Amino acid sequence: MVTELLVNGGRYALDVEVGRSLAEVLREDLSLTGTKIACFEGHCGACTVQVDGIPTMSCITLAHTVDGREITTIEGLREHPLVNAFVRADAVQCGFCTPAQIVSAAALVEANPSPSDEEIRHAMAGNLCRCGTYPKIEEAIRTWQD
Amino acid sequence: MARLIRTEKEVEGRFEEVWLVVEEDPLDPWPDGPGDVVGRPAPRQDGLQRATGKALYTADLQLPGMLQAAVLRSPHARARVKGFDASRALEAPGVHAVLEPEAIPELVREPNFHGQPIAAVAADTFGQARAALALIEVDYEVLEPLIDPEEAVRRGQLLTEPRTHDRGDVERGFAEADVIVEGTYRTQSVLHNAFETHQSLCDWDGDQLVVYISTQFIWGIRDEVSHKLGLPQDKVRVVCNYMGGGFGAKNGAGDYTYIAAELAKRTARPVKCALTRREENLDSGHRNATIQKLRAGARADGTLTALEGEFIAALGWDGWLASTAGPMQMLYACDNVHTIEYGAKLNTSPMKAFRAPGFVEGTFGMECLLDELAAKLEIDPLEIRRRNYAHSTDERPYSSKNLMECYERAEKHSARRDEVRARSDATWKHGVGLASQVWYGGGGPPSYAWIRLGSDGRATVVTAMQDIGTGSKTAMQQIAAEELGLPLDHVEISAGDSARGPYAAISAGSSTIPSMGPAVRAAAHDAARQVIEIAAQRYDKEERTLSLKGGKVVCSDGGSWPLPEVVGLLEDAQILGKGARGPNPTGMQVLTFGAQVAEVAVDVETGEVRVERVAAIHDVGRVINPLGASSQGEGGIIQGIGHTLSEERVHDPESGRVLTQTLDAYKVPTIADVPEIVFELLDVPDRHLTNLGSKGLGEPPIVPIAAAIANAIRDATGADVRSLPITREEMLRALEEAAQRQRERDKVTA
Numbered sequence: 001m002v003t004e005l006l007v008n009g010g011r012y013a014l015d016v017e018v019g020r021s022l023a024e025v026l027r028e029d030l031s032l033t034g035t036k037i038a039c040f041e042g043h044c045g046a047c048t049v050q051v052d053g054i055p056t057m058s059c060i061t062l063a064h065t066v067d068g069r070e071i072t073t074i075e076g077l078r079e080h081p082l083v084n085a086f087v088r089a090d091a092v093q094c095g096f097c098t099p100a101q102i103v104s105a106a107a108l109v110e111a112n113p114s115p116s117d118e119e120i121r122h123a124m125a126g127n128l129c130r131c132g133t134y135p136k137i138e139e140a141i142r143t144w145q146d
Numbered sequence: 147m148a149r150l151i152r153t154e155k156e157v158e159g160r161f162e163e164v165w166l167v168v169e170e171d172p173l174d175p176w177p178d179g180p181g182d183v184v185g186r187p188a189p190r191q192d193g194l195q196r197a198t199g200k201a202l203y204t205a206d207l208q209l210p211g212m213l214q215a216a217v218l219r220s221p222h223a224r225a226r227v228k229g230f231d232a233s234r235a236l237e238a239p240g241v242h243a244v245l246e247p248e249a250i251p252e253l254v255r256e257p258n259f260h261g262q263p264i265a266a267v268a269a270d271t272f273g274q275a276r277a278a279l280a281l282i283e284v285d286y287e288v289l290e291p292l293i294d295p296e297e298a299v300r301r302g303q304l305l306t307e308p309r310t311h312d313r314g315d316v317e318r319g320f321a322e323a324d325v326i327v328e329g330t331y332r333t334q335s336v337l338h339n340a341f342e343t344h345q346s347l348c349d350w351d352g353d354q355l356v357v358y359i360s361t362q363f364i365w366g367i368r369d370e371v372s373h374k375l376g377l378p379q380d381k382v383r384v385v386c387n388y389m390g391g392g393f394g395a396k397n398g399a400g401d402y403t404y405i406a407a408e409l410a411k412r413t414a415r416p417v418k419c420a421l422t423r424r425e426e427n428l429d430s431g432h433r434n435a436t437i438q439k440l441r442a443g444a445r446a447d448g449t450l451t452a453l454e455g456e457f458i459a460a461l462g463w464d465g466w467l468a469s470t471a472g473p474m475q476m477l478y479a480c481d482n483v484h485t486i487e488y489g490a491k492l493n494t495s496p497m498k499a500f501r502a503p504g505f506v507e508g509t510f511g512m513e514c515l516l517d518e519l520a521a522k523l524e525i526d527p528l529e530i531r532r533r534n535y536a537h538s539t540d541e542r543p544y545s546s547k548n549l550m551e552c553y554e555r556a557e558k559h560s561a562r563r564d565e566v567r568a569r570s571d572a573t574w575k576h577g578v579g580l581a582s583q584v585w586y587g588g589g590g591p592p593s594y595a596w597i598r599l600g601s602d603g604r605a606t607v608v609t610a611m612q613d614i615g616t617g618s619k620t621a622m623q624q625i626a627a628e629e630l631g632l633p634l635d636h637v638e639i640s641a642g643d644s645a646r647g648p649y650a651a652i653s654a655g656s657s658t659i660p661s662m663g664p665a666v667r668a669a670a671h672d673a674a675r676q677v678i679e680i681a682a683q684r685y686d687k688e689e690r691t692l693s694l695k696g697g698k699v700v701c702s703d704g705g706s707w708p709l710p711e712v713v714g715l716l717e718d719a720q721i722l723g724k725g726a727r728g729p730n731p732t733g734m735q736v737l738t739f740g741a742q743v744a745e746v747a748v749d750v751e752t753g754e755v756r757v758e759r760v761a762a763i764h765d766v767g768r769v770i771n772p773l774g775a776s777s778q779g780e781g782g783i784i785q786g787i788g789h790t791l792s793e794e795r796v797h798d799p800e801s802g803r804v805l806t807q808t809l810d811a812y813k814v815p816t817i818a819d820v821p822e823i824v825f826e827l828l829d830v831p832d833r834h835l836t837n838l839g840s841k842g843l844g845e846p847p848i849v850p851i852a853a854a855i856a857n858a859i860r861d862a863t864g865a866d867v868r869s870l871p872i873t874r875e876e877m878l879r880a881l882e883e884a885a886q887r888q889r890e891r892d893k894v895t896a
Binding site: 020027028031032033034035036037038039040041043044046073074075078083086087088090091092093094095096097098099102120121122124125126127128129130131132133134135136137138 | 193195196197199202205208339340341388391614615617777778780785809810815816820823
């Protein structure tokens, strides 16, 4: 079926089979590979995108269910000051989870530009990082406006 | 002149003798402390690509016409395939090929662990390949698996001969002891769970096989694949530009590479074989579980007189016997030591190296045992470690050892004990614990690098090295920049492709910086020497008066010329430097050391354990990038906290099936689980080790954390935790045992 996806300000009419996840469509049909798939069952957060500004796990979101909704991926946030904050703080090790960390963090600071450590931990607890970059992620979010 | 020598090589505590060609004229060491670039914090040079999602990992690669493979895996821990029918799968939509059992050696007819590959399908999409798997009919004869490691030892079902180590006379040592402590410690099987799953994309380019793979060892893959497929080595090209974590599990090619290569050959298409997360939890390696029966004897003043350990490693169907006994043998001066290690062959997936394999497990047992001894003798935990400080545990001296300085720096953290314990109330008990660390990390030869310096005065490091997320590419750029006297942003690096650079070492065993760094410095020095020779002729100066600094050629008489001016006359010509890694110091033990102090809170009603603060002090020689180093340190500690408190691969004890296959069931730490971490490095170059004096840091921080936490728990509650992970169940068991002990003591007193 034809689904209209609004991604990073662009409008894409795609013939998307029912049952395909948003993560697959973003990666395979739109070549937006900054959105990663690390578990494919909604446990790790590496596939996080924003749907109407809300961090959403795209691997367990069926693409046809977000027809007409505003989707923001890491590719739409490349100019966000958080990106430099993450690099500056070395909140990047292997980097596989990092784009999604930034997507989640961008939604957090949009709602709350100066979050407390507790608020950061609460908002970011769904984005796992196996390298253990967490202290630097906290630092990046604390200092994103510097 | 090149000289041929025989030298010792170590990776992950495994030693071999190798031939090596070394160049004369080793370089003078840099002065201690930070230089212009080296020793100063540098954000990683590819951080922006990784953070913005521009970096293409193996998982992101799509080639025209590419097929996706899916693997049929045994649902049984031990079985025999009696019947196999893939005819319906072959007719399924999108399917191009099916590999039956024994089509290649990696697909078996008699699986010996849950998840072992049986067959594989290639289809246009991964969904089609998975759907086709469901159409394959397999008739299994289910056989009884062997899961219990102690039973395997009783039956003599071992992967290798038992390994013994003897020093002195352990019976005499126990006879001399005033006090003896003993205990059985258990560690669990834990999984690497790197976020990029194991995967390969294989593409036949004529008679050359191109393997795009998520790997820790580009050259090891080239050698292994060419050997197994009977190809000349350079007919296998291995590419790994960006890599999403390994932790030891990605040192070899793996079944998936051979499945992809064979399917690519049969279909004449590029084929990707990527594990799902659930497959990752079944068949990508694990840190093997251990059972450690330990005994220590000491005099009343705490001096160790005897150490004895029997270790069983639950290796699985394949793997190797990492040294769980290593910490008992190497941490302390003790004249009488006896250890024996068994590697149980079981119907579970093969173990693979996992971040300091053996030593993580063995340090938990050894350092808990030592603290039980300290508690019994009422000696301060830091003091008992100082009293047993080792100046050598075999005939060989250390190339460098500054553990005493680590202890000095640990003292102020350990001294927080009274203040921390005072926070305790009826429910939450607080305490402080300490543990020491010993591990390898000296790297070794061979490793090579080239430097290409253009007439614009900018340089590129060329070497076919991988960066698995540790920041090793950035460290190489820093080393080259320092030697060439260039700002960091004037140095690029070309890496990640066996066709585009010389041999580079494995990124395992904390070896990338100590193996590759000296080769990069040597190559940069070679290029710098040529620049100086050119400048000397152009400006009519003596070579010995010239050096490179701040992007200029500087003369001791005060003159200086910007590098682009000096080499600018070369136009398209380039200055090429080459460098090789020299040998490790002959007759010396090259080791890393450290100490960690943990603060915990234990809820004695529910058994919940919270780690509140960790101070880590490590000695890994010269520090190249303090920023990246702190990230690795924190990462190791956090991964170790997961190992200590929450992570465990669970098997059904009857069927041998893996019950924890998802990141929901298998609990890795989240950001909310992270304590305050204070991470310090001594930054003292090892005078005997290479032209850098740097050791590796990837592994040391994960080694002592479990024991430090368990010892803090004892300090808080008096309970001896002896089994990982420290679940609430284990914590409550240890608390009850301690309460029972107290009741018995009270009875005696009454």
